[in-house]
Amino acid sequence: MRIFRALLRRELLAIWTSPTAWVVLGTFLLLSGIYFYEILWVLSRPAAPYGTPMATFFGGSLLSFVPLVLFVAAITMRSFAEEHHAGTLEPLLTAPVTANQVVAAKYAGAYLFYLALWVPTAVYPLLLWRHADPAWGPILAGYLGMALFGAALTALGVLASALARRQIVAAILAFGFGGGWLLAGLGGSLLPGGSTAGRVLRHVSPFEMMDRFRVGLVDSRDVVLCVSVAAAALLWTRVVLDLRRSS
Amino acid sequence: MIEARGLCRDFGRVRAVDEVSFTAAPGVVTGFLGPNGAGKTTTLRLLATFLAPAAGTAVVAGFDVVRAPLEVRRRIGYLPENAPLPGELRVSEYLRMRAEVKGIGRGGVRRAVGEALERLALGSVERRLIGDLSRGYRQRVGLADALLGDPPVLLLDEPTGNLDPEQVRRVRELLGELSRERTVFVSTHLLAEAERVCGALVIVAGGRVVATGTPAEIASRHAGSPGGEGEAVPGLERAFLALAAGGGRVGEGRP
Numbered sequence: 001m002r003i004f005r006a007l008l009r010r011e012l013l014a015i016w017t018s019p020t021a022w023v024v025l026g027t028f029l030l031l032s033g034i035y036f037y038e039i040l041w042v043l044s045r046p047a048a049p050y051g052t053p054m055a056t057f058f059g060g061s062l063l064s065f066v067p068l069v070l071f072v073a074a075i076t077m078r079s080f081a082e083e084h085h086a087g088t089l090e091p092l093l094t095a096p097v098t099a100n101q102v103v104a105a106k107y108a109g110a111y112l113f114y115l116a117l118w119v120p121t122a123v124y125p126l127l128l129w130r131h132a133d134p135a136w137g138p139i140l141a142g143y144l145g146m147a148l149f150g151a152a153l154t155a156l157g158v159l160a161s162a163l164a165r166r167q168i169v170a171a172i173l174a175f176g177f178g179g180g181w182l183l184a185g186l187g188g189s190l191l192p193g194g195s196t197a198g199r200v201l202r203h204v205s206p207f208e209m210m211d212r213f214r215v216g217l218v219d220s221r222d223v224v225l226c227v228s229v230a231a232a233a234l235l236w237t238r239v240v241l242d243l244r245r246s247s
Numbered sequence: 248m249i250e251a252r253g254l255c256r257d258f259g260r261v262r263a264v265d266e267v268s269f270t271a272a273p274g275v276v277t278g279f280l281g282p283n284g285a286g287k288t289t290t291l292r293l294l295a296t297f298l299a300p301a302a303g304t305a306v307v308a309g310f311d312v313v314r315a316p317l318e319v320r321r322r323i324g325y326l327p328e329n330a331p332l333p334g335e336l337r338v339s340e341y342l343r344m345r346a347e348v349k350g351i352g353r354g355g356v357r358r359a360v361g362e363a364l365e366r367l368a369l370g371s372v373e374r375r376l377i378g379d380l381s382r383g384y385r386q387r388v389g390l391a392d393a394l395l396g397d398p399p400v401l402l403l404d405e406p407t408g409n410l411d412p413e414q415v416r417r418v419r420e421l422l423g424e425l426s427r428e429r430t431v432f433v434s435t436h437l438l439a440e441a442e443r444v445c446g447a448l449v450i451v452a453g454g455r456v457v458a459t460g461t462p463a464e465i466a467s468r469h470a471g472s473p474g475g476e477g478e479a480v481p482g483l484e485r486a487f488l489a490l491a492a493g494g495g496r497v498g499e500g501r502p
Contacts, residue, residue, distance in 0.1 A: 006347035010336070017335040087331030091392065094295040094327075095348045096320040246299040 011109030058142035059210030069178030073171045076157025079106040081170035114150045138216035145213025148226035155233035162240040253303030263289045265454040275446025276426045279434040286454040287434040295325040324398040330389025334378025349396045363391035382409040400430045457490040
């Protein structure tokens with residue numbers, strides 16, 4: 001555990017001292033602030049559609065998913081690709097640590113940063129609370145949904161970083177993985193309801209998943225989906241590291 | 248102790264390390280000498296378990312690099328080529344992190360880092376960011392890292408590269424001192440370094456071991472070899488030129 005903590009501390013230092021992290025954090029907060037303001041503005045009009053601000057905030061439109069995939073790609077791209085490019089993977093992997101510890105520390109570092117992105121957004125429901133009586137269940141479920149979706153996206157990003165030797169390639173690959181997942185969700189909603197492909201794609205659709213979370217419905221299938229994607233991606237990351245050693 | 252037996256490593260179609268066998272014992276600095284692209288760095292990466300061999304094996308500090316890589320890593324201090332280091336950390340932060348990763352006990356970390364800083368004369372830069380240091384200083388930080396935890400085997404890839412003459416002298420003295428109780432295996436392409444520092448040599452060319460022995464033994468074996476363009480060439484250089492020329496193709500492969 002002590003070794004993992006040392007690796008994680010090194011990872012967090014590397015993330016938080018990089019300009020990319022601050023650009024991502026600033027852009028995320030700016031965009032989420034604008035988005036929340038727009039939601040309040042639209043919902044406060046007399047002819048506003050039905051909806052609560054926070055339910056709309058958590059994945060109420062495709063536009064809220066795409067930047068998220070981009071941000072995660074930007075966070076995770078350095079995990080392994082930068083270390084490989086700079087040569088620092090060599091001292092790391094020849095220290096008495098297991099590949100599992102390295103993968104876990106890299107993932108935990110990136111995921112903690114992802115979670116940190118969301119912390120300042122807690123101001124929004126608190127603002128609502130000052131002026132109204134928001135339902136806290138759906139809000140907490142919405143945050144849980146974003147945390148689970150981010151857990152899977154971050155793992156896919158770490159895998160992309162292990163596959164690539166340059167950060168930019170890792171970012172493109174991570175965006176491809178996340179974008180592919182979003183496209184699968186879109187495909188699910190476009191295909192006929194009765195078709196097998198449509199049913200399967202709707203099961204893995206991040207849009208439908210967030211539709212459930214943001215109304216306060218925590219479905220164990222969604223939890224299992226995100227945890228499975230994260231676990232599979234991290235397992236493959238480990239395999240990629242092993243293959244790099246022997247090929 | 249290092250015992251390599253028939254180590255092979257390929258990169259695509261290029262065999263970078265070809266049936267490399269040698270023994271390096273404690274008590275002397277063992278030099279791994281060869282021209283650029285001879286397979287020195289790849290061999291060190293195999294011994295440090297960064298790469299896995301395609302064939303053959305090696306026993307480092309009593310553990311097999313293929314079967315027990317973690318045990319090997321616990322017993323080596325490894326300086327990779329060009330000492331790659333994270334630029335965003337301060338020297339002392341980095342060494343502390345490395346000491347923790349190497350499993351040095353909580354109370355021993357400060358002492359181990361302090362000793363390493365003192366040995367490599369890094370006290371004046373311990374609070375500086377590694378990214379702001381000169382290449383020579385970075386090389387010394389890499390060496391300090393290798394010494395953390397007092398490992399019984401040191402694998403050092405070009406340890407005096409990037410250092411100024413005074414630091415080269417100090418590092419050579421340090422290597423001699425360290426080799427009394429440890430196995431010190433040093434890769435170099437500098438003949439002067441091999442002659443001055445190493446009590447035993449393994450010469451590689453084209454990914455193969457072409458000679459082993461003390462510098463004097465190797466030089467005497469090749470005393471009659473042509474030195475090149477009729478010049479007076481010192482013994483070991485003459486031997487090295489002859490061995491490098493006769494070593495077959497030079498593997499250029501890199502991971």
